[in-house]
Amino acid sequence: MPIVDQFSDPAYGVLVKQASRMPAFAAFVKEAEIDSREGPELPRTAFAWPESRKFPIHSEKHAAVSYAYSLDQDLPAPVRARLDEALEAYGVPKAIFEVAGVKEATAPPPDYLLPDDKLFPLRTREEVKTAEVRFLLEFAKLRLDERATAAGNLVKRAAELEVSLHPATLQFAGMVVSSTKFACDWLLARAGAAKDESHKAAFAKLARELRTRGPEISDRASLVKVASVIAELDEKAGLVQHYDRKLPDPLRTVFNTTKEASSSVDLNGTRVPISKLSALPPAFWEDLGGPELSREIAPGGQIDPAKLATVVETLPLDLKLVLRAQLRA
Secondary structure, X not given: OOOOOOOOOHHHHHHHHHHHHOHHHHHHOOOOOOOHHHHHHOOHHHEEEOOOOEEEOOOHHHHHHHHHHHOOOOOOHHHHHHHHHHHHHHOXXXXXXXXXXXXXXXXXXXXXXXXXXXXEEOOOHHHHHHHHHHHHHHHHHOOHHHHHHHHHHHHHHHHHXXXXXXXXXXXXXXXXXXXXXXXXXXXXXXXXXXOOHHHHHHHHHHHHHHHOOOOXXXXXXXXXXXXXXXXXXXXXXXXXXXXXXXXXXXXXXXXXXXXXXXXXXXXXXEEEEXXXXXXXXXXXXXXXXXXXXXXHHOHHHOOOHHHHHHHHXXXXXXXXXXXXXXXXX
C-alpha cells in the first residue's frame, strides 16, 4: 500500500478517521490549516521522511498530524524517530493520540544489549557501562544488524539513566555527523578491492553522489539509507569478509566522526554549533523571522536549544543564508 500523509490523502479521509478515533488529537488540530500546495515549497528538512518528502514537521500542528498519519503505516525506523523528536521539540504530548477507550501501550526500555539472546543487562548505570565495554571489545563477533541494534539499545538506555557513552558507540548508533571525504575514500577503496566491473562502478558512483552533499552530512535518515546501500553492495562484491580488518563496516564507513549530529545544524553546507546559535538573543531571531519564530524557539524569553535545532533545520534557504552571513560577520 502507498504511504499516505496530509499532502497525499484524497479528501483527508485518513485524517478524518484518525480524528474520530482520537478525540484529544481532533481538538488539538481542529484549527490547523493544511494546504497540499505548500508541500513542494518546503525544504526537504521540513519532512520526517526527507527522501520521500512525506510527513511534514515544520510546525507544531503539522508534526501532530504527521504523527497521527504514521500510526497505522509501516515506516522506516529513522522516520519514526524524527516524528518522535518533532513531538518532543514542540512539546506535543503523546497522550493526545490515545484512541477513545484504549490506553496507548508504552514500549518498555531495553533490558538487554541484545534482547533476543538476553545478553548483557542494561538495568542500572553500572550495567550500561559494563555492557558498552563488552560491546566495544566484541562488536567484531556481531552481525551488522546486531551491531546497530546493540548500539541503539545502549543509546536509549544511557539517555534514560544519564550515562555518557564512548564516541564509537554513537558511531554504531548513527548519532554522529558523517565526513563526506572519509566516506568517499572508503567507497573508492571498495571500488579498488571489488573484482566485478559493475560493482566497481557502483561504489564509484555512490562516492560521486556523496561528494555533492558538502563536506559533512548530518541527515540521519539519508545516511542510514546510504549505509544500507553499501551493505548490499559489499555483500554482492564479497567484501564482507574484510570488515574490521581491511575495511570498516558500512555503519562506520558512513557514521565516521566523533561529532554528535545533535550538537550542530546544517546552514546550507556549513555546520554551525547549536551552542553558537543559542548565544544569539531572542531579538535577533525576531528580526530574522518575525515574532512567531522568536516565540517558537524562545518560549518565555529563553532560548530552547532543542527547539532551536529543530526550527533552524526547517528554515527557508534565504533565511539560512542570511543567518550564515550574520554569524560570519
